[in-house]
Amino acid sequence: GESVGLHLPTLSVQEGDNSIINCAYSNSASDYFIWYKQESGKGPQFIIDIRSNMDKRQGQRVTVLLNKTVKHLSLQIAATQPGDSAVYFCAENGHQGSSNTGKLIFGQGTTLQVKP
Amino acid sequence: ETGVTQSPTHLIKTRGQQVTLRCSSQSGHNTVSWYQQALGQGPQFIFQYYREEENGRGNFPPRFSGLQFPNYSSELNVNALELDDSALYLCASSPPLAGNIPDTQYFGPGTRLTVL
Numbered sequence: 618g619e620s621v622g623l624h625l626p627t628l629s630v631q632e633g634d635n636s637i638i639n640c641a642y643s644n645s646a647s648d649y650f651i652w653y654k655q656e657s658g659k660g661p662q663f664i665i666d667i668r669s670n671m672d673k674r675q676g677q678r679v680t681v682l683l684n685k686t687v688k689h690l691s692l693q694i695a696a697t698q699p700g701d702s703a704v705y706f707c708a709e710n711g712h713q714g715s716s717n718t719g720k721l722i723f724g725q726g727t728t729l730q731v732k733p
Numbered sequence: 734e735t736g737v738t739q740s741p742t743h744l745i746k747t748r749g750q751q752v753t754l755r756c757s758s759q760s761g762h763n764t765v766s767w768y769q770q771a772l773g774q775g776p777q778f779i780f781q782y783y784r785e786e787e788n789g790r791g792n793f794p795p796r797f798s799g800l801q802f803p804n805y806s807s808e809l810n811v812n813a814l815e816l817d818d819s820a821l822y823l824c825a826s827s828p829p830l831a832g833n834i835p836d837t838q839y840f841g842p843g844t845r846l847t848v849l
Contacts, residue, residue, distance in 0.1 A: 621775075651837060660737075660823050660840035661776065706775050719789045720766065721825075721838055723775030 621709050621724040629730040636694040638727045640707035645688060649710035651721065652681060652692045656703045664692070664705075694729075702731045735760055737826050737841035745847045746814050754809045754844045756824030764788070765807040766838055767799060768823040776823055782807055811846075819848045 621642045630636045642650070648669040653661035665676045667683050667690070674681050680693040694701055704726040711718040738757045746752050758765050764783045768776035778791035782801035796812040805826070811818055822845075825838035 649836075653840070660842045663837055663839055666837055708775075711778070719764070719781045719783070720778035720791060721768075721776070722778070725775055 621707055621722050625727055626725065627728045627730065629732060630697050632697060632699060632731050632733050634697055636692075636697045636701070636729060638692045638694075638705050638707075638729065640690050640692075640724055642688050642690070642707075642709045644709065644712060645685075646712045647688075647709045648712075648717075650681070650683065650690050651708045651710075652679075653706045653708060653723075654701075654703045655706060655726070661706060697729075697731050699731050699733060702729055704728050737824055737839055739822075739824050739841040739844050741844060742842065743845045743847075745849065747849050748814055748816060750814050750848075751810065751812045752814060752846060754811075754822050754824075754846070756807045756809070756826075756841060758805045758807070758824075758826035759839055761828060762826035762839070763805050763829050764827045765801055765805065766825045766827070767807070767809045768825065768840075769793070770821040770823055770843070772820070779809070814848045816848050819846060821845050 651666040652664040654664050655661045665681050667674045667681045678695045683690045706723050706726045708721040708723045711720040711722050737759050740755045766781040767779040770776040779793050780790040781788045785801045798810045801807045821843040823843045825840045827836050827838045
């Protein structure tokens with residue numbers, strides 16, 4: 618079946634440094650990926666997405682990289698701030714054959730801790 | 734523009750009872766998905782509603798059911814509650830589907846259900 622995994626459950630960085638959060642997926646047919654940020658007691662908040670026809674996409678202070686060869690994507694956060702402290706999830710759009718199922722498949726999440 | 738809203742925010746039920754959770758989709762979104770998030774885990778897809786019909790279902794028993802209304806709002810009903818149903822229940826809405834192309838899902842704050 619499809620699965621999405623993150624390499625590290627916890628990442629601790631110094632304020633001002635860059636953060637890189639990694640994610641691996643299993644389904645080579647996956648064509649859409651989303652990164653979400655979830656703060657304690659809140660729902661997941663959309664950060665950035667990328668489709669499989671792209672290798673890189675940039676937002677404000679965030680960059681997502683997609684490597685389809687090794688089925689890996691990463692989220693880079695520039696100049697990490699205390700407000701970036703949260704759990705980060707990558708999600709993959711589920712497929713049944715070539716059809717989009719409409720469901721998102723989430724990884725376990727990486728907790729980002731920003732030290733002042 | 735109003736985001737996804739959910740009610741209630743918290744709920745405590747006892748085993749065997751039934752519960753109804755409610756969701757209002759973001760303005761302009763006609764697709765609603767429901768997810769269950771256990772503590773420390775990523776969200777798990779329950780089902781999706783599109784045009785008032787179920788449009789995909791995850792690995793959840795039939796005692797999990799739902800509805801979507803003409804205004805695109807939705808309900809999640811869970812019968813015969815079990816202790817393991819304790820979780821954060823998330824609703825996500827997404828824009829009208831364009832063919833088989835997946836799109837971003839935007840989440841509400843969730844309903845925290847505790848089953849005693």
